[in-house]
Amino acid sequence: MMRFLIAILAGILGAGLGLVAGWFVGEFLAWLFEVSCFEGACGYFVGLIAIIGGLVGLVAGPLIALVAGRRRAGREAPADAVPGRARAKTAGQFVGAIAVIVALGAGGTWLYAWLADDSLGGPNRAPPQLHYEIRFPAGTALPDTAAGVDVQLDTEKNQAWGDLFDDWTRRDGDRPMIAGFFELYFRASSRVLSVKLPEGPRYIFVLKLPRAPGQMAAYTDWHPADAVDEDGSAQPRAASGQEGVEIRYRVVYAGED
The missing domain is CATH 2.60.40 (Immunoglobulin-like)
Incomplete structure (x- = not known):
């Protein structure tokens, strides 16, 4: 369970670092290739690179944490342990960690939108x-x-x-x-x-x-x-x-x- 929680935290941290790194990389690439800023094109380009960096960090964070944890556990495992079972458990924890992070992100986005929305009545309903x-x-x-x-x-x-x-x-x-x-x-x-x-x-x-x-x-x-x-x-x-x-x-x- 602890390894699963560490994987979730690693994914959140990796996504954040990936976004920041992707933003700086996008800024550099936009300057290097002289991407036009007409109608915000350079901003969209930088944002896209930042999102890609965030996704890479989201995947890499839990994967690195789980693989490192499995290797550490493998050194302490008994001689009759089944390797395939450990790999399957690691894969399940990886998928579960990604799902939890995505759910937390979606829930946080919804909560922020709900708190920030000051309108009454809703988008498809007349105001009271x-x-x-x-x-x-x-x-x-x-x-x-x-x-x-x-x-x-x-x-x-x-x-x-x-x-x-x-x-x-x-x-x-x-x-x-x-x-x-x-x-x-x-x-x-x-x-x-x-x-x-x-x-x-x-x-x-x-x-x-x-x-x-x-x-x-x-x-x-x-x-x-x-x-x-x-x-x-x-x-x-x-x-x-x-x-x-x-x-x-x-x-x-x-x-x-």
Whole structure:
């Protein structure tokens, strides 16, 4: 078992050294043969030589480690040991080591791509939508058209302006409401939604959503504004809780509603 693990480590080390050596060899050959760099041709050439070097190192590393280990074990083997069985075991360990290294490389590549991909929805799926409703105190005058409502969503990745539904004005008893949605294109650790009517300050809400939210069957409870940005103020102030402006929201994926 120890010899097998050493073969795996030797393959990883050999692949790394082979890539580096292949890169330098490729650079030298590109200079020696004056490979054109038009449209990146010299870069592709160097990359190809580096890959070949990595593959050579991947094969040579485990092979050298296993052959050296077998010779060392052969000197310690009993006189009645079967040579063919030892060769078969070495060949099996070599194939197994290569398979493990390839699997580790493929798994690492997939994990890196998954962690680095900040998009929501996937390549063959529409991004989810954040549906929201914002209600105001009784007597608040809403604008005549949706163009008079300014709703924004800020994350560490982007800033977006929201769309309102066709039936964007609604009522909850005597309290007027507006309703709309945002496309959520990115995973984000923070999402801040703000709304401003023509008359009045901008109300700011810190949404309580995970980095990659899933489908939500229903709207959240109503949450009061977290901050208020008065016209002409240097910075927003913390909301007092008496503003009477509240939000609720849900995340909807296409085909799951």
